Amino acid sequence: MQKPITAFVPSLGDEDTRATVEQLRQSGLVQRVYLLSTGGRKAAIDGCHLLAVPSLQHAEAMNAIAARATTPYALLNIHAAQVDLGQFALERFTGVAEATGAGMVYADYHDRKEGMRTPHPVIEYQFGSLRDDFNFGSLLLLDSVKMRKAVASLKTPYAFAGFYALRLALSRLAPIVRVGEFLYSKIEPDARKSGEKLFDYVDPKNRQVQIEMEAAVTAHLKAIRAFLAPSFTRVNLERPAFAHEATVIIPVKNRARTIGDAIRSVLNQKASFPFNIIVVDNYSDDGTTDAVRSFAEKDGRVIHLTPARTDLGIGGCWNEAAHHPACGRFAAQLDSDDLYKDETTLQKIVDAFYRERCAMVIGTYQMTNFDLQEIPPGVIDHREWTPDNGRNNALRINGLGAPRAFFTPVLRRLKIPNVSYGEDYALGLAISREYQIGRIYEPIYLCRRWEGNSDADLDIAKLNSFNFYKDKLRTFEVMSRIRLNASGRKAPARKVRTRRAER
Numbered sequence: 001m002q003k004p005i006t007a008f009v010p011s012l013g014d015e016d017t018r019a020t021v022e023q024l025r026q027s028g029l030v031q032r033v034y035l036l037s038t039g040g041r042k043a044a045i046d047g048c049h050l051l052a053v054p055s056l057q058h059a060e061a062m063n064a065i066a067a068r069a070t071t072p073y074a075l076l077n078i079h080a081a082q083v084d085l086g087q088f089a090l091e092r093f094t095g096v097a098e099a100t101g102a103g104m105v106y107a108d109y110h111d112r113k114e115g116m117r118t119p120h121p122v123i124e125y126q127f128g129s130l131r132d133d134f135n136f137g138s139l140l141l142l143d144s145v146k147m148r149k150a151v152a153s154l155k156t157p158y159a160f161a162g163f164y165a166l167r168l169a170l171s172r173l174a175p176i177v178r179v180g181e182f183l184y185s186k187i188e189p190d191a192r193k194s195g196e197k198l199f200d201y202v203d204p205k206n207r208q209v210q211i212e213m214e215a216a217v218t219a220h221l222k223a224i225r226a227f228l229a230p231s232f233t234r235v236n237l238e239r240p241a242f243a244h245e246a247t248v249i250i251p252v253k254n255r256a257r258t259i260g261d262a263i264r265s266v267l268n269q270k271a272s273f274p275f276n277i278i279v280v281d282n283y284s285d286d287g288t289t290d291a292v293r294s295f296a297e298k299d300g301r302v303i304h305l306t307p308a309r310t311d312l313g314i315g316g317c318w319n320e321a322a323h324h325p326a327c328g329r330f331a332a333q334l335d336s337d338d339l340y341k342d343e344t345t346l347q348k349i350v351d352a353f354y355r356e357r358c359a360m361v362i363g364t365y366q367m368t369n370f371d372l373q374e375i376p377p378g379v380i381d382h383r384e385w386t387p388d389n390g391r392n393n394a395l396r397i398n399g400l401g402a403p404r405a406f407f408t409p410v411l412r413r414l415k416i417p418n419v420s421y422g423e424d425y426a427l428g429l430a431i432s433r434e435y436q437i438g439r440i441y442e443p444i445y446l447c448r449r450w451e452g453n454s455d456a457d458l459d460i461a462k463l464n465s466f467n468f469y470k471d472k473l474r475t476f477e478v479m480s481r482i483r484l485n486a487s488g489r490k491a492p493a494r495k496v497r498t499r500r501a502e503r
Contacts, residue, residue, distance in 0.1 A: 003072035016082035059162035103174030128474030161212035244328030245273035251317035252336035256287035280317035315423030359435035365445040391432035
């Protein structure tokens, strides 16, 4: 006999809520329904209990739900959206929970828009699934006892990170399990393209949210012994000798429309040191090759490199350039459809290396359209990356910022994954495990959004594959950090110098 459920549903104050509740009542498993009321809304439905909470993400809401989940399982709708249950959906949820001993169970679902249903599979939860925007869908089945233990372990009254902290705590107690079946439909309220949602988390108005999320993931990393204290290996930037102080690396494939702008933005740099450009042309067939060749013939600073291999992604192209004998002391990134903001970008990057004695520098970028007009969210500075806690918080966020630049000897030693998504993130995580990462908080890079961007509008399958891969990278990194801490190896005795070294 399957165990009963207490359901918690956001009160939308309209027929959507009533429709969801009626479906729950039709199941013999749902013993009690609570309407989660926020913002003073108190629309009652006969037979349901009202539960006022500050928000669905508040720690008080998690406490209140845990206290009222007196049945073995609690069903929580975490989005203010109507859901339609599939055939025997709740029986499947509870059956999987009992079979696996899960602390939380979630499932694939359908998006329903304008009467049309489209599949929306989700991805498996991993040890490294630390993103605060991990998509569980809308319906979650939680083990009530484990939920109460998880809630009791939370020491911070989060206003925004309550659910995030709860699911991290649950993951330390029991598995979080995905049912690879479409168990319900969700009425999708956000119809924006994936590329338009990509930068929601860096919206300035979400700054307090980011601070809380960082606190929650830091507490989790400490609990699983993956936290790294702010002590770093000192970098000797003066050795070995290089003919060029900096090299800008541009991997490119079929960007005839934009590659010329990118190269010109580098050639226009005014710097106190010699620099060059390595354009890795990954077998373009649209006129890109002719454009790059033309620059290389006119300016000796432009190296046009075609790899011998034909199986390279962006990361593999970076490896080709980084190991090229003409690569300079510092390797700076520029995507083939982006631009440096002005002629001072490269100088500011190199100055940051010497100022902070670091192995990697991350800048600040400005979002623009193709015509370089600023578009929302505007300037993205990733201020969540702090000197003391950036390398821990990096395991929570989905990107590290741009442009990125590397001390070439470290880049050559670590190697870059031969993929075309997440390669820079993998490298940043690995570098941050040992070295400080310097930051530039003023905009020095223009990131152009246009229909040709590779992430302009990703389908669900592609988006899932990207997110799964980054979670896998986090899993590898968390495991590496746990092993590093368990080895008893002492952290480097000296922190990175903050004043600029004599050159």
